Amino acid sequence: MGRGQGLLTATGTAVEAQERAHLSEEARRARRRARASTLGLASSPVGYLVLFFLVPVILVAMYSVGALTLLPKDEYLSLQPWRDLLFGSIYLGVFWRSVQMALVVSVGAVLLAYPIAYVLALVAGGRKYTLLLLIIAPFLTSYLLRVLALRVILQEEGVVNSFLRTIGALGPDQSIGWLYNSRFAVYFVLIYVWIPFVALPIFVALDNLDLALLEASSDLGASRWRTFRSVTLPLSMPGVIGAFIFVFIPTIGEYITPLLVGGPDNFMYGNAIQGAFLAGFDWQFGSAMSMFLVLVVAALIAVFGRYLNVRTVSE
Amino acid sequence: MNAAVSEGGRRALWSLFGFLLVFLYAPIAILIVFSVNDRTLVSFPWEGFTFRWYRTFMQNSALLLALRTSTMIATVTAIVTVALAIPASVLFVRRRFFGKPFVSALVLSPLVIPLVVFGIALLILFNTLAIPLSPWTVAVGHIVIALPFAVLTLVPRLERIPAYLEEASRDLGASAMTAFRSITLPLMTPAIVSSFLISFVISFDEVVIASFIAGDEPTFPLYLFSQLRLPSRLPQVIAVAVVVMLVSGVLVVASEVWRRLANRRLERQLARYEGEEAVA
Amino acid sequence: MSELHDSAITLQDVRKSFGRVHAVRGISLEVFEGEFLTLLGPSGCGKTTTMRMIAGFEEPDQGRIYLRGRDVVGDPPNRRPVNMVFQHYALFPHMNVEDNVGYGLKLRKVAKEERRRLVGEMLDIVRLSGMQRRSAAQLSGGQQQRVALARALVNRPAALLLDEPLGALDVKLRKQMQLELKRIQHELGTTFVYVTHDQEEALSMSDRIAVMNDGLIEQLGTPRDIYEHPLTPFVADFVGVLNAMRVRVDEVDDLTATMRVGDGERVVVPVATGASTGQELMAAVRPERVRIRPAGEVAPAGDGSLVHGTVGLIVYLGTLTQYHVDTSLGGRLIAHRLSDDAATAVREGDRVVLSWDRGDSAVLGDV
Numbered sequence: 001m002g003r004g005q006g007l008l009t010a011t012g013t014a015v016e017a018q019e020r021a022h023l024s025e026e027a028r029r030a031r032r033r034a035r036a037s038t039l040g041l042a043s044s045p046v047g048y049l050v051l052f053f054l055v056p057v058i059l060v061a062m063y064s065v066g067a068l069t070l071l072p073k074d075e076y077l078s079l080q081p082w083r084d085l086l087f088g089s090i091y092l093g094v095f096w097r098s099v100q101m102a103l104v105v106s107v108g109a110v111l112l113a114y115p116i117a118y119v120l121a122l123v124a125g126g127r128k129y130t131l132l133l134l135i136i137a138p139f140l141t142s143y144l145l146r147v148l149a150l151r152v153i154l155q156e157e158g159v160v161n162s163f164l165r166t167i168g169a170l171g172p173d174q175s176i177g178w179l180y181n182s183r184f185a186v187y188f189v190l191i192y193v194w195i196p197f198v199a200l201p202i203f204v205a206l207d208n209l210d211l212a213l214l215e216a217s218s219d220l221g222a223s224r225w226r227t228f229r230s231v232t233l234p235l236s237m238p239g240v241i242g243a244f245i246f247v248f249i250p251t252i253g254e255y256i257t258p259l260l261v262g263g264p265d266n267f268m269y270g271n272a273i274q275g276a277f278l279a280g281f282d283w284q285f286g287s288a289m290s291m292f293l294v295l296v297v298a299a300l301i302a303v304f305g306r307y308l309n310v311r312t313v314s315e
Numbered sequence: 316m317n318a319a320v321s322e323g324g325r326r327a328l329w330s331l332f333g334f335l336l337v338f339l340y341a342p343i344a345i346l347i348v349f350s351v352n353d354r355t356l357v358s359f360p361w362e363g364f365t366f367r368w369y370r371t372f373m374q375n376s377a378l379l380l381a382l383r384t385s386t387m388i389a390t391v392t393a394i395v396t397v398a399l400a401i402p403a404s405v406l407f408v409r410r411r412f413f414g415k416p417f418v419s420a421l422v423l424s425p426l427v428i429p430l431v432v433f434g435i436a437l438l439i440l441f442n443t444l445a446i447p448l449s450p451w452t453v454a455v456g457h458i459v460i461a462l463p464f465a466v467l468t469l470v471p472r473l474e475r476i477p478a479y480l481e482e483a484s485r486d487l488g489a490s491a492m493t494a495f496r497s498i499t500l501p502l503m504t505p506a507i508v509s510s511f512l513i514s515f516v517i518s519f520d521e522v523v524i525a526s527f528i529a530g531d532e533p534t535f536p537l538y539l540f541s542q543l544r545l546p547s548r549l550p551q552v553i554a555v556a557v558v559v560m561l562v563s564g565v566l567v568v569a570s571e572v573w574r575r576l577a578n579r580r581l582e583r584q585l586a587r588y589e590g591e592e593a594v595a
Numbered sequence: 596m597s598e599l600h601d602s603a604i605t606l607q608d609v610r611k612s613f614g615r616v617h618a619v620r621g622i623s624l625e626v627f628e629g630e631f632l633t634l635l636g637p638s639g640c641g642k643t644t645t646m647r648m649i650a651g652f653e654e655p656d657q658g659r660i661y662l663r664g665r666d667v668v669g670d671p672p673n674r675r676p677v678n679m680v681f682q683h684y685a686l687f688p689h690m691n692v693e694d695n696v697g698y699g700l701k702l703r704k705v706a707k708e709e710r711r712r713l714v715g716e717m718l719d720i721v722r723l724s725g726m727q728r729r730s731a732a733q734l735s736g737g738q739q740q741r742v743a744l745a746r747a748l749v750n751r752p753a754a755l756l757l758d759e760p761l762g763a764l765d766v767k768l769r770k771q772m773q774l775e776l777k778r779i780q781h782e783l784g785t786t787f788v789y790v791t792h793d794q795e796e797a798l799s800m801s802d803r804i805a806v807m808n809d810g811l812i813e814q815l816g817t818p819r820d821i822y823e824h825p826l827t828p829f830v831a832d833f834v835g836v837l838n839a840m841r842v843r844v845d846e847v848d849d850l851t852a853t854m855r856v857g858d859g860e861r862v863v864v865p866v867a868t869g870a871s872t873g874q875e876l877m878a879a880v881r882p883e884r885v886r887i888r889p890a891g892e893v894a895p896a897g898d899g900s901l902v903h904g905t906v907g908l909i910v911y912l913g914t915l916t917q918y919h920v921d922t923s924l925g926g927r928l929i930a931h932r933l934s935d936d937a938a939t940a941v942r943e944g945d946r947v948v949l950s951w952d953r954g955d956s957a958v959l960g961d962v
Contacts, residue, residue, distance in 0.1 A: 023656050026669035030654040037491075038410045042418065045403040045462065049421055053459050056436035057428070059443060068443070116335055119328040122319035129575070131332075133568060138339050140567040141560040142520040144536045148556060149342040152349070152357045152549065159345055162358030196339065214319055224321050232319070253429030256522060260543070270431045277435050277527070287439070290432040301427060308427075482652055483685035485672045487699035487750065501689050584688040584732035 057294070063287035070283045081288035091272055091289060098269035101186060101258075102251035106244050108191040113198040114240065120199075121206035122214075122232075132203060139196035144256065150189045151261050154179040181263025189257050198243045205239020206232070242307035249297055269293065343560060350554040357549050369558075372551035381538035382555075385519050388450050388534060392457040392518035393511045399458070400465035400510055401503075405495075407466070408473045426463045433460070434527035441528060448530030456528060457518035464517060465510035472506035472574075473499070475581055505570075505577035512570045516563050535559075602661075603628045603754045603786040604649060604677075609658030611644055618644040619655070620810035626754065626788055631780055633789040635797040636807035637833070642790045645807075646756050649788065651675045663753050673702075678747035679756040683763070684739045686731040692718070692742055693727035699750040717749040720779060737768050744779065754786040761796065773800055794834045798822060806830045828877065828959040836931075837879050839959060840924050844874045851898075851953065852876065860923065862900045864956045877959040884955035885930035887918050890946035899952040904928065906945050920949060 023031075062068045066078045085091055116135060120128045138146065153159040161175040170176070178184050209232065217227040255270025262268070269289070276286030301308070320328060353363035372378055403422055407415075425433070437456045441448060476499055484494035500507075522536035529537055539556070542548040604626040611619040619641040626632050634642040647653045649660060651672035660668050667675050678699070686695050696714045697705075705713070718724050721741040726734075731742065740760060747755055757776075761769045777800055780787050791797055797804050798818045805815045806829075814821060814830045825831035832839070842854040842862050852870045854862045864878045880900070890903065904922035911917075911934065918930045918941065930949055941947060 024658070024668065027654045027656045029669060035412075038406065038412050041402040041406045041410065042412075045399040045406075045422065045466075046418060048399055049425075049459065049462070052437070052440070052455055053425060053433075054421070056433070056440040059439045060432065060436045063439060068439075070442075112335060115328055115331050118319075119332050123325060123328060133571060134336065135339065137564055137568050138343065140516065141343075141564045142536075142556070144520060144522050144539065145556040145560050146342065148539065148543075148552070149346045152553065153342055153345060157356055157358050157546070159349065159358055162356075162360070166359040192339070192342075195335070211319075224319070224324065227319075249427055250429060253431045255431055270429070273431050273435065274526070277438065283439070286435060290429075290435055293429055294432055297427060297429065477683070477685070479681050479683060479685045480687060482672070483679070483681055483746075484687070484698070485652075486650060486679045487746065488673045488702040489698075490671070490673055493702070498687055581688065 060287045060290050060294075063284055064291040066284060070281060081284045082292075084285060085288045085292060091269070094267060094272050095252075095269045095292070098252050098254070101183075101190070101254070101268060102248045104187050105190040105194060105251050106248040108187065109194040109198045109247055110202070110240060110244050112191065113195050113243070114202055116195070116199045117202035117206055118232075121203050121209070122211075128207075132199075135199055136196050139193075143193060146193055147189055147257055147260050150185075150192060151180070154185055154188075154261065156180060180261060181265070183262070183266055185261040185263075186258050186266050186268075189261050190251060190254065193257070194247050194251075198247055201239050201243040201246070202236065205236040205242075209235055238307055241304065245300065245304045245307055249300055252296070253293055343557075346553055346560075347557050350550070350557045352550075355547055355550060357553055368550040368554035372555045375551060378535075378538060378551070378555060381533050381535045384450055384532050385535035388454045388457065389515045389518040391451075391454045392461055393514040395454070396458050396461040396465045396514040397507060397511050399462060400469055401500075401507070403462070403466050404469035404473050407470055409478060422466055423463050425460045430460070430523040434524040437524065438527045448528050450530070450532055450534075452528045452530065453525050453534060454518070456524040457514075457521055460521070460524070461514035461517045464513050468510040468513060469503065469506050472503055472578065475578065475585070476502050477585065502581065505574045509570045509574045512566055516567055519559075519563070601628060602626060603630075603663060604788065605659075605661040606645070606649070607659045607661075609645065609648060609655045609660060611641075611648060611653060611655050617810055619648070622658070622807075622810075622812055624805060624812065624815070626786060628786055629784050630802040631777070631787045631789065631800060633791060633797040633801040633804045634807055635791060635794060635804050635834070637792055639809075640807040641810040642792075642807050643758055646679075646758055646788065646790050649675075649754075650677055650679045650756055676753040677756055678750055678752040679758065680743045680747050680760045682758045682760065684743040684760075686734075686739055686742055686746075688732045690731060691727065692723070692729050692731060692734075695731050695742055696746045696749055698746060703750075713749055714745075717745040720748075720782060721745045722775070736764050737772060740764070740772060741775075744776075748779070748783060748785065752785070754788055757787060757789045759791050761791075769796075776800065798834070806833060808833075823881075824957070825879075825959070831879055831957075831959055836882050836929060838882060838885065838928050839877055839879045840926070840928070842876050842878050842924075844870055844872050844876060847872055852958075854878075858903075860902050862902065862924070862956070863898060863953045864900075864958050865953060866958060878956050879959050880951050880956040882917070882929040882931040883915075885928065885949050885951045887920070887930040887932060887941065888948050888950075889941060890948050892948065897950075897952070899950055900956060902928065902949045904947055904949060906941060906943050906947055909941070909943055918947075920947060922949070 059068065064081055066081070120132050120135075124131055151158070155161075156175040156177075158180070160179060161170065164170040164176070165172060165174070213231055213235070214227055217231045218224070222230065253270040253273070255268055255274055258266045258268040258271055273286055273289050273293070276282050276289060280286075349357050350368055351364050351366060352361055353365040353367070354360075406412075407419060433456065437452070440446075441452055446452065480498050480502075481491075481494045484498045485491060489497065520536060522534075522540070525534045525537050526540075533541065539552055542552050602625045604624075606622050606624045609619055609622045610617075618639075622641070622645055634645060636642050644653060648655050649662075651667070651670060651674075655668060658668075659666060662676055687698070690698070693711070693714055694701075696717060697710045700710045700713060714727065715724070718726060721744050723738060723741050723745065726738070726742075731739070734742065743760070744755075761772050764772060773796060776787070789797075789800065798821075801818055803815065803817055804821050805812045806821060807813065808829050814826045816824075821830060821834050825834065825837075828839070831837050840862065842852075842864070844852045845855045846853040847866070847870045850865055852864050852866045852874075862878055864876065866876075870876070902922050902924060904920035906918055907921045907927060908919040909916060910919070914934060915931045916934045918932070919927045920930060922928050928949055
């Protein structure tokens with residue numbers, strides 16, 4: 001039928017011969033336009049971060065090897081600051097102390113946050129998101145103010161001690177010393193600060209569990225403890241590890257809390273870096289210390305990065 | 316029966332939950348209580364109810380100046396951060412390109428860098444470029460650390476907005492920019508407001524970076540720091556702390572609640588469109 | 596190209612690949628003004644990609660696209676005189692019906708009063724009068740469908756592109772909307788290009804159908820052409836139910852090839868040219884042309900095909916009853932008959948005789 005076939009009818013076989021797609025001019029232009037627009041979108045955020053994030057960090061690295069110095073020097077490019085840091089100083093000890101702090105805080109926060117996340121995700125039912133918000137809310141307020149609050153509570157003339165004195169448990173000049181200006185204080189405050197934050201990714205991991213798995217385990221004869229050990233815990237472990245890493249990494253460099261409640265004996269790596277820059281002017285040594293920390297952090301992320309599911313933070 | 320907990324377990328867990336909840340809020344509550352204690356030391360015994368600490372801090376011009384400085388920095392931070400986060404989120408959700416994982420890592424890396432290191436890095440940068448330290452330099456740093464949070468807030472929302480809405484808009488005659496502005500952007504509003512508030516709060520509260528690059532005008536947290544050596548100042552510090560905490564807490568919680576509700580609403584609207592997935 | 600002004604859309608050897616996937620491998624097609632043309636095919640055949648290239652959301656790697664005689668390759672979607680109805684309707688959830696439908700008009704700076712009038716008119720045509728104030732998200736599926744239609748049609752496009760618009764509706768609503776779409780198309784005289792994988796839908800609605808497979812058009816024709824004279828095995832199999840059987844030619848005369856099977860059984864197909872004895876062919880016949888009678892009845896006279904078999908399965912479909920019959924040809928032949936009283940006389944397990952006219956069978960593929 002004449003009209004029914006139209007102008008041309010497609011046949012198929014000749015097409016097979018094409019190896020490389022030969023693009024028309026418009027197709028090429030369209031692809032170019034798409035690429036330009038993507039570049040345009042990327043330019044401001046990426047440009048900003050390169051200028052104000054990557055470049056500064058690179059400058060620190062340069063300082064650490066003497067490629068840049070604060071004051072003009074006779075010779076540049078020396079690894080002396082690194083040698084000083086790694087071999088000649090007390091700062092490695094300070095570093096390990098900070099790592100220990102980070103470890104204790106992370107473990108403590110996770111241990112306390114897990115039951116919270118568990119009860120919210122698996123027991124709370126409809127009210128879970130409201131209760132979760134209740135737990136998270138303190139974290140969303142000021143970090144500094146919460147540390148201050150605890151300092152005010154824990155210090156010698158603070159709430160706890162004055163309360164105990166008022167009720168007579170302590171004499172008028174006595175106070176519980178280890179509450180403040182102590183390692184305990186640093187750990188206590190940091191765990192307190194981090195619990196709400198840690199609860200969130202663990203909650204998400206538990207919330208995403210298919211309840212059917214727990215029911216199947218129970219159906220097959222496991223007690224609830226057994227179910228927890230064999231099913232719930234392993235399945236939530238990636239979320240737990242992610243939360244742990246997410247606390248651990250920043251806490252190594254923590255310096256505000258040690259400064260506010262730790263006292264002189266609890267001088268941490270972050271304090272050391274700050275001291276090198278603001279008190280002394282040994283920018284090179286300070287940069288070496290900083291780069292050391294950055295390298296450790298980078299190594300941790302390289303190893304544990306896959307547990308850092310950042311999406312859970314955004315939810 | 317609940318496969319996750321036994322009756323005894325349930326009671327134990329809820330008790331622990333209650334205890335931890337009290338534990339988390341107790342310091343805040345204690346602060347509130349002592350902010351109205353008529354005593355120059357923040358400690359027992361109770362000496363009467365008073366609002367004088369609130370009045371005192373409102374007359375403390377240095378404090379008010381610091382509050383103003385922080386508010387300005389936080390506002391600038393929030394605006395610029397959101398302005399950068401919107402194209403970044405579009406980039407991640409709607410575009411494919413070479414090197415995407417690297418760009419994504421770059422945008423998220425401020426989350427993991429130790430703030431101390433970043434603070435001194437910026438100090439070095441401004442020193443090298445001979446830029447004097449000021450609230451602006453502080454804002455520059457705050458924008459960097461707020462950006463990942465803003466992007467992480469915008470991306471999930473943008474993902475829930477189907478691309479075919481913008482396509483329909485362009486099909487009806489809108490340019491790509493108009494389509495984005497009239498369709499996608501309005502639908503992103505709850506997340507945009509959320510990112511704005513989050514960036515604001517992050518900046519307002521931030522102390523580490525500010526301690527390195529603040530220059531002569533202290534931010535509110537830096538001012539608080541400077542007052543800690545003076546015990547007589549403590550009550551008004553507590554009072555203002557209470558105010559700031561309550562305000563920021565309420566704002567952020569309210570925006571989160573709104574964001575969640577808006578997300579659910581969008582889900583429902585789009586679910587009606589898509590019905591049962593048709594076999595393509 | 597003098598014929599171009601009669602066609603709303605012309606595609607010339609359009610090709611598109613995504614990486615190593617060749618979605619569209621050379622499509623040429625002319626869509627006439629005012630016609631309802633359907634692109635029919637399974638998932639992945641390239642029909643949606645073709646439609647998106649017409650709309651401007653993808654650019655062809657090669658080939659040209661003309662809309663009412665104008666070359667539009669390279670034009671962004673907002674500058675093409677076609678509008679699309681999306682599979683998921685794509686109504687703007689934050690606007691009401693009036694703002695949705697009037698969106699395109701507003702972009703073209705049509706005055707408010709005029710806009711209101713045009714929107715009202717179009718809502719009348721799609722039978723949604725008075726719904727202007729309703730929020731788009733509160734409508735039922737069928738209503739959203741109509742709003743999407745109105746939103747596209749109010750701009751009086753050169754052609755309306757519909758991407759499987761009825762897929763999300765339940766069967767009853769779908770049949771209703773099919774009639775509605777035809778009615779609206781006739782009322783407005785707009786060219787409709789429709790994409791679907793549902794061959795029944797295509798047959799019932801289209802003026803012409805382009806059956807697509809693996810990036811190419813296998814056949815283009817009216818529904819009757821496609822159904823009754825499929826040109827390729829794919830088309831024959833995709834559209835409607837088809838009995839296909841492999842036969843070896845035993846006798847040939849000028850117009851007929853015959854295969855002898857057994858006692859009095861034969862399969863007869865008309866052939867155009869060049870069949871030879873011993874050759875293998877694929878013969879095909881539609882189930883509704885196959886007559887089924889209990890064995891033992893007098894064999895019908897005639898020059899058609901005749902096959903014995905045993906009823907393996909009976910499927911009752913309401914209007915029709917389907918008989919799946921095991922035959923000596925290997926495999927099952929399907930016969931349809933209207934569900935009348937005589938039909939119930941045949942039971943599963945019965946021996947039956949299937950017969951069909953010579954003219955009702957066709958050869959698939961070569962020859």
